Amino acid sequence: MFIRFACATSALALCSVASGPALAQSAQQATTIDDVVVTAARTALPRSAMPSTIEVINEAQIAQQAALGSSAVETVATLIPSFSPTRQKLSGAGETLRGRSPLFLVDGVPQSTPLRDDSRDGFTIDPFFIDRVEVIFGSNAIQGVGATGGVVNYVTAAPPVEGAGPGGRFQALTTVDDSRFGDSVGGKLAGIVGQDFGRFDLTVGAAREYRGAYYDGGDRRVGVDGAQGDLQDSISWSLFGKAGFDVSADRRIELMVNHFELEGDGDYVGVAGNRGTGLPTTSARGNAPGIQPSNDVTSAALSYTDTNVLGGTLRAQLFAHDYSGVFGGGTFGTFQDTAIAPAGTLFDQSANNSEKLGFKLDWQGDIAPVPGLSALVGADALRDTTWQGLVLTGRDWVPETRYESLAPFVQLNQRLLGGRLNLSGGLRYETVTLFVDDFRTLASYGGGQQVDGGEPGFNELLSNIGATFEVVPGLKAYGSFAQGFSMADVGRVLRGINIPGQDVDTFLDISPVITDNYEIGLEFSRGDLQASIAAFRSETAKGARLVLVGGVYEVAREATGIEGVEISARYTLSDTLRLGGGYAHLDGRSDTNGDGKVDQDLDGANISPDRLILWAESDLTDTLSLRLQAGRYFERTFDGQPAENDFEGYDLVDLIAVWRAGFGDISLGVQNLLDADYISYNSDTTRPTDNAAYFAGRGRTVTLGLTRRF
Secondary structure, three states: OOHHHHHHHHHHHHHHHHHOOOOOOOOOOOOOHHHOOOOOOOOOOHHHHOOEEEEEEOHHHHHHHOOOOOOHHHHHHOOOOOOOOOOEOOOOOOOOOOOOOEEEEEEOEEEEOHHHHHOOOOOOOOOOHEEEEEEHHHHHHOOOOOOOOEEEEEEEEEOOOOOOOEEEEEEEEEEEEEOOOOOOOOEEEEEEEEEEOOEEEEEEEEEEEEEEEOEEOOOOEOOOOOOOOOOOOEEEEEEEEEEEOOOOOEEEEEEEEEEEEEEOOEEEEOOOOEOOOEEEOOEEEEEEOOOOOOOEEEEEEEEEEEEOOOEEEEEEEEEEEEEEOOOOEEHHHOOEEEEEEEEOOEEEEEEEEEEEEEEEEEEEEEEEOOEEEEEEEEEEEEEEEEEEEEOOOOOEEEEEEEEEEEEEEEEEEEEEEHHEEEEEEEEEEEEEEEEEEEEEOOOOOOEEEEOOOOOOOOEEEEEEEEOOOOOOOOOEEEEEEEEEEEEEOHHHHHHHHOOOEEHHHHHHOOOOEEEEEEEEEEEEEEOEEEEEEEEEEEEEEOOOOEEEOEEEEEOOOOEEEEEEEEEEEEEEOOEEEEEEEEEEEEEEEEEOOOOOOOOOEEOOOOOOEEEEEEEEEEEOOOEEEEEEEEEEEOOOOOOOOOOOOEEEEEEEEEEEEEEOOOOOOEEEEEEEOOOOOOOOOOHHEEEEEEHHHHHHHOOOOEEEEEEEEO
């Protein structure tokens, strides 16, 4: 069925793009993706040689979405139809790309916590320091563990222009609900400056943002997520630095450091809604107990590049990543221990911690004896130490768990027919060991169980193969098969052991989630028209589906299959008007009874709704421009799931206006222009009996900004 569907949609796209006019390219048109080196792909090949869907969100697009007060992950979700609607919370649980989890990177440094996945990896950098976002769709092992849905790489500010002197930019933003001006007011100040001093260059920046209370389309204060953490009523600040030294004309050393902190203010407490009557969860003024939810992240990367090694380019990167995420507290049953306090009275809260150290080493160049053949060879290593503790009583919830991997790889590309045909293929061999010492579970798990530690591991050979072909000038067809892998959330499994006499070596199943991704597509680019269509299927024989058990999500190792189609188009109608849009359809099912058939729909915690986005940009004058963007999330029902989890769908419209004045750019962004009153997708499709987690989306907000470049 997938092949028939793919062929039909591909033929439809070919007819539609072939019928479009081939006009001269407008000077206003954005840079095409072929002009950009996609660093997340770890290759200097042109985009036309890559047999997969890749999207690059450039600096201008990031600046546009920043005018709405958007975070980095909201920018991706707004512009990529197959990315889930965001929860507008600190937690991104259930937010997926093509129905599976993406791997977030900052300049190639992994931000995820795969051993105890807390889904906060989208909030580790301020978008002000991002020059572009590279999105590689579909499962792949290009960057190692975690990219079962794709890769989202935040590429930070480029080095200063040589000989240009000091330069940078400053930004001030303020955001307010359109009808509630008091506690909804938020603000942001950010600046970055850099200079090239010859062989040495330096860039430094800082940002600070305060977010006020959120209000929905019915002018009700949106409920705070006291347990998982919230973005509203929070303060974040960030420091960024990048220094480079040109050892010679061929060799360069560069150091990047990013520090990001976000913490709730604790001025509000949640008030449960009523799913039966459609009343969403709200907030009331009050003092939230305990330490407020927060993210505290530091990433650093030391990179070396030599463009003249054996006729190719040698790249090496040593990186470190330190993360701590605090969650809200409560007298949850899991935390109770009568040896500490009477049952039902013990207040506690957890913090997830991850420390990474790793390196990436690769060489890319032409293989001289074979015309048109190039190779990428290298090796990656990663050590990730993760634990989850209870911060008020000093107990361990998830024991310290250390993940160590070494992965050599090779990738070949063969150019044929004068570059019209490109064949690619590669192998990556993952060797992984997990180290867990003896530990004891919390008292709530059967009185506390003593568990013997161990060192389970696995070896896995991952492969990919693909081809691209230029059918006619401007029209490319491609097809590929690629494998990606991730870890099941072993922290959830370890902390929940409630049976005596368990041993990590025999109890814990750390077999990886191997995803096989099949994709075919067409891309057309000629004159003022750019269009693409891709059909894909992603399947795994032993996945990691989130299942709600007793109010807490656990991991079920089940076969899953996801297939879909994505369509996008952009057309420059005139020198002053550009139109575009995109559509994504997803269908996902799982094997819940172990009979080998994927026969039950994935729910809203595991797959996103179908979505259509449309946009128009106009340069009204030399100094005034407008962008109108709209998104439709289509209704969805889930066979085999409670009817209460059915999704009704909703529409969102945003408006962005920019006036380029002599002293800087003044922007006005209106998010949710029509003030739609809706329940967020995750809240509408999960936890059907939980009235405390029935969150509405944000209503109409207005953001006024000033950006000055110097």
